[in-house]
Amino acid sequence: MSTVDDNDDSMTASFSASTFESEVNDPWTATTRGGLNPIDLSAILSGMPLPAIYTTAFDLAQPSGGKITVLALNKILAVSGLSPATVDKILNIVVAPTRSRITKGECSVALALVAMAQKNMELTIENLTAHREDLPIPHLPGLENIDFGSAADTSGMYATSSSLPKGHPVNVGSSISDPWRTSTYKGNGYPPPPSYLASPPIPSADILSGSGSNSDEASGSGVRDVHLWFLNLDVIRITFAPEKEGIFLFKHTNYIVESKGRRTTVIRRYSDFWWLLDILAKRFPYRILPNLPPKRLGVADEVFLERRLRGLTRFTNALMRHPILKNDPLVISFLTEPVELALWRKNVTISTEDEFTTKLPISESLVKQVPLDLELQLESIKRRLPASVEYYRSMVHVMDRVQKRTEANAGDYMRFSLALNALADCEKHCHVEECYSCGQLSQGYGKISSHMGQASNVLEVQARATQRGIVEDLKRHRDLLVSVMELLQRRERARQGGLVETLKKRITTQEQKLTHLRTTAAATAAAAARAEGAGEGGYGGGEPGVYDAQIEKLVQNIQSDRAEMEMQSQRAILINHTLWMEILFYHKNQALIASIYQNFVHEQIKTSQGLTDTWESLSPIVHDLPMEVNAFN
16 A cells, blocks of 8 residues: 655755854754764663653653654753753753754753752763763652643544634534534435454444345435434544563554544554455455555664554544444454454454455346446546645645744744743843843843743644644545545456456357357257168267257356356446445545644634734833833943
């Protein structure tokens, strides 16, 4: 399955410093020792037995791709009790100004510097290196109470009731906007899935099960029930399974798969997802099958594993959005079986027959349901999809850059706030004892710093919302387009086999041979009869009964091939009907795009309002600062 990797975590070259800026003395340039090559801070404490608080602090800061934001680091440092100037100095040592994220190793260095500062030790990399084996333990009271924002939830929904503007129509019991809810029809829905495995009842299965109805009823009501396809969707959350302290428990990455609708939690491996997709591809060759993130040979780093995690989350929630795949017993077992999937597979028999095997024979009315212009519709989609996929890839890349710039802006506001706060402490006492204005200016620094911090928080929330919102939503729709494109490619490959045409040719050949045999047999019988009437014994033209066995065998073969051709013809009708329902499902997904941009605009409005409120509340403060020259005597 093809897929698209997420963008890397680095800022683009277009935002690098200019030649003029590079000549400025930059207090945040990469840490060096003796003017030589920059030091790799992430490796300074590598392999050292660090206290548990190092890992706890990093994990609480919600790492993504093996990194945490500088804003999250600042929140950790803020509970250390150190002065703003010291916190600012630690950040300057650890984090370059062009970066908005740091690794676990760099976070450990920052915490080690905190511990050193709390013991009044000199804050330098050289001193840290010298004491790397006897470092004090950082004291971080209230670490567990820090608000790092809500955990990432790339659950696969386009919009939620909590994220949309007030007054926006949202379904009760559903996590996405449903433009088809106005209908109240409750009949049998999409054609029922085949039963491959024994399974307990599935939540909301009455919508799509089609139980107790014949093929005509089950198939004919699908169009009327499209408004039910997007109701009561389960939401799947996937996270990394933790390893035991000090022991490399797993030689592979395990994932915790949580089903909110079924309230189940299971452990799965990446290979389990591939196995599931492989079986689904055999069962449902003409369905829109979601994409899986790619395999990787060798050791996978944290960035790759984080991308894979998001890809697996999109894959699983795409299954939950599909009206047939979400109710397949194997999918349900994948989400609910508590034992290791490899062990479970050994104790069950899993059929890989495609879904059409259990649907024959079909009703004649099914043919009438398929639009006459189906081929034209499929051809139109096929022509348009490649360009659409490329446009979505481009939009994902651009929006990912926007998110990273916002995150970097939030970090810059935070660093400015820290520097200004430290300046307030530094300059609160003027060299002129009776100068009131310098004290007033110093107090103003503190207030401005506080508002800069508020602006940083607003931008941090926006960056997080952009990543979990429009970036993931665009990837989700991109994946859908790729899946549709692959469906059409599978169909094209299957049509090249031409089984029906092969059967037609074989039947024609067999009928010609049968006619020849019957003619020969008749001629032989007539010759034998004439010879017998003339009293000529021992006719040498062959016994008439010799051909009977060959004729009977040919007749059986022709009947068998005709039955097979009829079955294949009915199968072709089912395939066309399935393709029609799939492109209808794909088309209905277009209505969900509006929620992507509604949610995005809503977040932009929230950010703009938050920044406006921050600057408006700061405006009277800065206007009250002393600005008369005579005030500074």
